[in-house]
Amino acid sequence: MIYLRSFMLSSYIDRNPNIYPDHVFKHIAGETLFLNRITVLYGSNGSGKSTLLNLIANKLGMLGSEKMASFEYSEYVRRFLDWSRYQLGSDRHEEEIRQLPEGSRYIKSEDILYEIKKIQQEAVLREGILYEQRSKGMTQEQVSQYASSHEFKKKMGIIQYSQEKYSNGETSIQFFEEYLLPGKLYLLDEPETSLSPANQIRLAEQINELARFFDSQFIIASHSPIMLGTLQAKIYNLDRSPLQTAEWYELDNVRFFYQFFHKHKSLFE
Template identity: 55%
Template sequence: MKIIRYLSSFSLSQKRVNNPNIYPYNVFSNKSEKVFLFQPITLLYGNNASGKSTVLNIIANKLQIEGSEFATNNKYGITRYFSDFIQECDYELGEDEAGKQLEQIPLGSRYIKSEDILYEIKKIQQEQILRDGYVYEHVRRGMAKEQIHSLKASEKMYEQIEYLKFAQEKYSNGETTLQMLDDYIGTDALYLLDEPEVSLSPANQVLLAENINKMARFLGNQFIISTHSPFMLGTLNAKIYNLDSSEMETAKWTELENVRYFYDFFVKHRDEFEKYK
């Protein structure tokens, strides 16, 4: 068992701008606390527009992690507000197993967004998109144009497309999501996951959370995850930040509004469940 925190802390920009609509300053303008202290698994909880996905993208950009997305500039003048915000953020790396300060985030680290997963599923569902995605992946890896032309007409590409089409028929969206996450996540790295429970049933959300617990405990991975799923929140062995609060305070999963909503709903319908005992 090896428990490592590659990223120890992250501080969002403390700067205030005059225009209340400037992104991403406007997302955190009402937050009095802007520092995160991370554990092997840390959860960012919040309702829609709470900023949890924005925080992950900011961290990914600051650390230059694969999967980061650069936000377009605001329409207010020519100032590169997103770039400025990223530069104004600060972070501290963790320590290795010997207690030595780390010098960089592991190279295999990755930011995986819910839309990435949905796009991968869409590629499997549409053959042309699947073919384009297969070619794009080789272009991304640096394959020359001449090689790409040969690839498009190759038996290898045909076989790979047929394999993925078979996977589409064999697995549901939820099963495909679990398989993709399993393929994406390796060992000894930092992973930022944006609502990975998308398209998963409650049972598969719990299964995913249990797998993440194991990957953090035994594979040397650190996870920072945005979610509002009560099944993920209740299963993961994690520190939880409530981004709905102005102090972005830590909380128990049973205290969170979304979880309490589920609880109250089922309590309200308790009699309907009891009669089936």
């Protein structure tokens, strides 16, 4: 299922080189991304891939979107958002959908690291669980009652136990297994954070399966060769102007790894 069919970046770029987010996207201003079931935004540090994810999340009003800049730049952010455009996909009857599926969300690498930190610190863990309940619509009174309940204490115990049992990478995998559900749109910012190569493949295959068989759509910011090589994705190279797609093995970061291992080829023979 394609929930978000396309996203067009604002064509207006302020002449002032310090204006955010104009200066981030000046090399691809006015370009349109045509999105597949899995679309990857690739680019070097500073290419704007994470900013673009957050821009899309803000434009769509998605859960997990965050304020893009300080008050100093709010006027320019609003202008950029206003000038950016998107087109939603169609349902099974070929009629354009009017809204994203409930539960669609933007998941940042910081969210994953916070989940790990939450497990590692009881106070942060407690606040994290209660915050999660508030975000689901509980009133403050209901949250207070929940905090003294057996259910809450049981959940605390389970997560604290997992702290001793699982590594950061395994905790990240658990996070994705819990939060990535069928029939949603997900924006993922560097989901490979803390994951070993084997777990990166495991996550990428989970994403492939959700997209192919369970009507989920993903837009992912990543420069991991393992993720890029495993995901069945359309890849946009944000390091190039005009905006263009590429095969995973053509990307600079992937070729850097290839050249590194090729240089040391004799050590593996």
